[in-house]
Amino acid sequence: MLKASQKCRRDDIYSVTFFWGHGSLLVVSLLESEAVVIKTYPLAEADKIVVAYTRKYGKLRGVARGARRLRSRFAGRLELFSWIGISAFERENQDLVQIDKVDLIRSFGLGCGNYRCFLQLNLLGELLIETVPEHEPNEPLFRLLLLVLPEIQDPTRSDLAQLYFEVWHLKLAGLFPSYRTCGQCGVSLFNAAHVFYGSALNMFLCGNCKGKALPSISSKSYQLLHHVLTEPLGHLNGSFGLTDGDSRDLADMVETQLQRSFERRFDCLTLVRNQS
Structure with a gap:
């Protein structure tokens, strides 16, 4: 059973440590930054892997759950070369972050001249x-x-x-x-x-x-x-x-x-x- 949690902020990364009994159970960091989507891949039936170059953290790879559904909350916001504001959760010992929220600032990929x-x-x-x-x-x-x-x-x-x-x-x-x-x-x-x-x-x-x-x-x-x-x-x-x-x-x-x-x-x- 979840017993307690601690929060700290370090270098613009918000971390939350959850405890189970006397041992640390899980450390989750909240990442927030501007980013540009530079590549995407389909994952399973409805998800998407996103490679983004961020202002604060450099190149990140993350999973956007349900991003390929027609009524996804990410619809139109994770297209290639979109300039976005991104919020994601990073867990220890995991390569992919979990993308939680995306705000579109400007899309550059849809306006190519040729x-x-x-x-x-x-x-x-x-x-x-x-x-x-x-x-x-x-x-x-x-x-x-x-x-x-x-x-x-x-x-x-x-x-x-x-x-x-x-x-x-x-x-x-x-x-x-x-x-x-x-x-x-x-x-x-x-x-x-x-x-x-x-x-x-x-x-x-x-x-x-x-x-x-x-x-x-x-x-x-x-x-x-x-x-x-x-x-x-x-x-x-x-x-x-x-x-x-x-x-x-x-x-x-x-x-x-x-x-x-x-x-x-x-x-x-x-x-x-x-x-x-």
Whole structure:
């Protein structure tokens, strides 16, 4: 029989410990945060497994009981790329949290301008699922996601938004090299006609230090990279879009760095390329 309970608050997590006799029976923590739904799976006949990237707790996986029923209290609130407020219960030694309440803030998944935008949204989800550890909060990464989501719905800006997310995801992970000077001799790269990238060394190089043949990016692409790393996405002019062939070399370099740094191939990246 339930005998007593204790409540405490730690790091925005409310914990309740239930006791049975003199021994602890169960510890349940209440998690409350903003989140973006990045993947869902069906479970049993009526339930749904939800993968969400949260502001306070990082990536979480949870079960929404009855979410697939027509009259579910979660109806329309757990669609892919929905920005939500979520409340969930976490029990000790259980991988999945129990989703209790969801409030929809904004839905980004239903307003895609075309199929390519839809694939680019799914690429963001794949990157977060495959490269971000569970339960590791990253406030800058969450803000980056919210910054990019509305832009990637617009076909005229989706390529720029994708590039912005990829570059900053690498930078926030500590995997993007210094770009202002040559990684070998230290000379400024701003006035170079071409900048070379050594993927094995993970550094940018000038023409004198490039050694063997390496992929290069044009001065226009290099200036775009500088703008991406120094300005908010909303301030970047749409003329920088990657439909311009002059900037495709930068996208290729960043995508190669993504797959090399995280040591995996991303399926959605291949699908997006095939839509070019």
